Amino acid sequence: MTMLPERAPGAKRLGLVIDLDTCVGCHACAVNCKEWNTGGEAGILPDYDKYGPEPDGVWFNRIHSYETDGQGCSRTVNVPRSCLHCEDALCVTVCPTGASYKRVQDGIVLVDTDKCIGCQLCSWACPYGARELDEKAGVMRKCTLCIDRIYDEHLPPAEREPACVATCPSRARHFGDLADPDSKVSQLVKERGGVDLLAGLGYRPTNKYLPPRRATIPTAPVKPPAPGGKGIGAALLGLLDKALSR
Amino acid sequence: MRPAASVLLLTTATGFGFGLLAWLGAYSVLGLLPGHARVLVAAGVATSLLFASFGLGASMFHLERKERAWRAFSQWRSSWLSREGVAAVLTYPVAIAFAAVFWRDGPVIWARLLGAAALVASLGTVYCTAMIYASLKPIRQWHNRHTAADYLLYAVFSGAVLFATLHTLDLGAPGATASAAAAAAAGIALIAKRAYWRHIDAQTPLATLATAIGLPKGIEARPLDAPHFTENYILRQMGFAIARRHAVKLRRIVLVVGFALPLVLSILAGLTLAPMTTTTLAVACAGIGLLLERWLFFAEATHVSAVYYGRRI
Numbered sequence: 001m002t003m004l005p006e007r008a009p010g011a012k013r014l015g016l017v018i019d020l021d022t023c024v025g026c027h028a029c030a031v032n033c034k035e036w037n038t039g040g041e042a043g044i045l046p047d048y049d050k051y052g053p054e055p056d057g058v059w060f061n062r063i064h065s066y067e068t069d070g071q072g073c074s075r076t077v078n079v080p081r082s083c084l085h086c087e088d089a090l091c092v093t094v095c096p097t098g099a100s101y102k103r104v105q106d107g108i109v110l111v112d113t114d115k116c117i118g119c120q121l122c123s124w125a126c127p128y129g130a131r132e133l134d135e136k137a138g139v140m141r142k143c144t145l146c147i148d149r150i151y152d153e154h155l156p157p158a159e160r161e162p163a164c165v166a167t168c169p170s171r172a173r174h175f176g177d178l179a180d181p182d183s184k185v186s187q188l189v190k191e192r193g194g195v196d197l198l199a200g201l202g203y204r205p206t207n208k209y210l211p212p213r214r215a216t217i218p219t220a221p222v223k224p225p226a227p228g229g230k231g232i233g234a235a236l237l238g239l240l241d242k243a244l245s246r
Numbered sequence: 247m248r249p250a251a252s253v254l255l256l257t258t259a260t261g262f263g264f265g266l267l268a269w270l271g272a273y274s275v276l277g278l279l280p281g282h283a284r285v286l287v288a289a290g291v292a293t294s295l296l297f298a299s300f301g302l303g304a305s306m307f308h309l310e311r312k313e314r315a316w317r318a319f320s321q322w323r324s325s326w327l328s329r330e331g332v333a334a335v336l337t338y339p340v341a342i343a344f345a346a347v348f349w350r351d352g353p354v355i356w357a358r359l360l361g362a363a364a365l366v367a368s369l370g371t372v373y374c375t376a377m378i379y380a381s382l383k384p385i386r387q388w389h390n391r392h393t394a395a396d397y398l399l400y401a402v403f404s405g406a407v408l409f410a411t412l413h414t415l416d417l418g419a420p421g422a423t424a425s426a427a428a429a430a431a432a433g434i435a436l437i438a439k440r441a442y443w444r445h446i447d448a449q450t451p452l453a454t455l456a457t458a459i460g461l462p463k464g465i466e467a468r469p470l471d472a473p474h475f476t477e478n479y480i481l482r483q484m485g486f487a488i489a490r491r492h493a494v495k496l497r498r499i500v501l502v503v504g505f506a507l508p509l510v511l512s513i514l515a516g517l518t519l520a521p522m523t524t525t526t527l528a529v530a531c532a533g534i535g536l537l538l539e540r541w542l543f544f545a546e547a548t549h550v551s552a553v554y555y556g557r558r559i
Binding site for chain 2: 002003004020025027030054055056057058059062063064065066067068069070071076077079081090092093094095096097098099115116117118119120121123124125126127128129132133135138139195196197198199200201202203209211212
């Protein structure tokens with residue numbers, strides 16, 4: 001069913017909050033995502049030309065690094081990009097087969113790969129570039145928010161979070177219910193002014209990004225080395241410099 | 247956006263087929279088809295369904311899992327792609343019934359009603375095809391008021407030149423109405439294409455890199471490191487770019503071959519100047535021009551997700 005579900009009162013909206021201030025761009029989240037989602041029985045994240053000159057494959061999570069200027073400083077901003085599990089997910093409504101769907105109970109957007117015909121229209125409909133074609137199986141793949149981890153009762157409760165969140169060494173990724181205003185993630189979004197990516201397009205993404213904070217440690221501009229100076233001493237030093245440089 | 251041959255052939259060929267069917271339907275509704283036109287109607291409907299089938303067949307090559315294509319008829323409530331499939335399949339029985347009734351009874355009221363239904367169904371299918379593209383918000387060159395109107399216009403235009411050819415085959419001349427219609431459609435299509443290009447050239451990108459990554463106002467961003475060293479699926483599909491100078495040349499070719507030549511040829515055919523040759527040439531020119539036009543429609547379209555890779559959008 002590719003109609004978007006009516007949101008039931010009290011339904012969860014599970015998603016990620018990603019802190020662009022503390023992300024160090026180490027790609028650990030992408031690697032652990034790849035490991036977790038490939039390691040299962042299905043082996044659903046294929047690679048092509050693995051050891052050749054043009055390695056390629058499906059990734060649910062891709063990490064970009066940017067340089068930014070403004071607010072009186074230059075800095076590096078790392079941006080992990082993955083499915084944002086949008087409220088108005090056009091990738092779901094364009095699907096002709098019902099393979100793409102959004103779960104009523106928690107808002108997670110999934111692909112039923114037994115129904116997908118690989119028309120790839122959903123990848124065109126996603127402004128975030130979050131859907132990729134599995135060129136081996138001929139079906140679309142996307143982030144599942146590690147649905148097979150977060151609900152797995154065999155895991156200790158503390159581990160029931162997406163692989164990318166579990167592995168982040170700088171704690172830049174947070175997982176929780178964004179429909180609950182009192183949840184840790186909602187509080188974080190509130191405190192830090194979390195934003196929607198490409199908000200103008202109106203997809204109402206669930207995942208939020210915390211913008212980089214202003215540098216609070218004042219840094220003085222570096223002074224250029226003092227010129228040689230004036231007077232007889234400086235003139236003598238200048239002569240000495242010339243003689244030694246010859 | 248990457249221009250895939252399957253999709254170019256789909257939209258161009260169904261445009262010819264359903265456009266022709268729309269003209270047959272319109273002629274029948276307006277009572278312009280005399281009783282002896284049964285061969286024209288039968289051959290016309292057969293030709294239109296042949297073109298449509300060729301296009302729909304080509305579209306199958308766009309699917310990675312063709313054996314599951316039947317599932318695409320299920321989501322007509324939300325998906326324009328699904329609606330296109332349903333509309334296309336519904337058009338066949340209507341068109342066949344139209345031809346059959348006309349063959350048996352001539353331009354009776356039932357034939358005219360079925361002609362009207364064929365007109366609605368065929369243009370409805372073209373509209374659904376257009377809306378697949380027009381509904382995609384991340385692609386500014388498609389998500390605008392031109393797309394749906396243009397697809398309908400090009401279908402009507404290509405159907406008109408095809409109709410004039412069949413008319414000539416059947417009766418030796420395209421007739422004043424058919425050739426005037428073809429010439430007028432070519433002219434309107436030409437104006438519409440130029441208006442579309444003016445529109446997309448004046449658009450501003452949907453985002454800058456800074457807004458795409460949610461930076462506060464006043465901060466600018468430029469790419470430092472891409473996620474991977476090699477191209478990936480997203481870049482192959484959405485990162486397709488065409489050099490500006492090539493686009494300018496190709497646009498000129500589209501205007502001349504796709505629209506201006508069919509316009510002139512249709513007028514010549516209307517003046518009964520070697521009508522068989524001129525109408526056939528008009529169809530060939532329109533075919534080549536519209537394929538190229540469709541190629542440009544994809545090649546010039548930019549997807550907002552490419553901005554994350556620092557590409558022009």
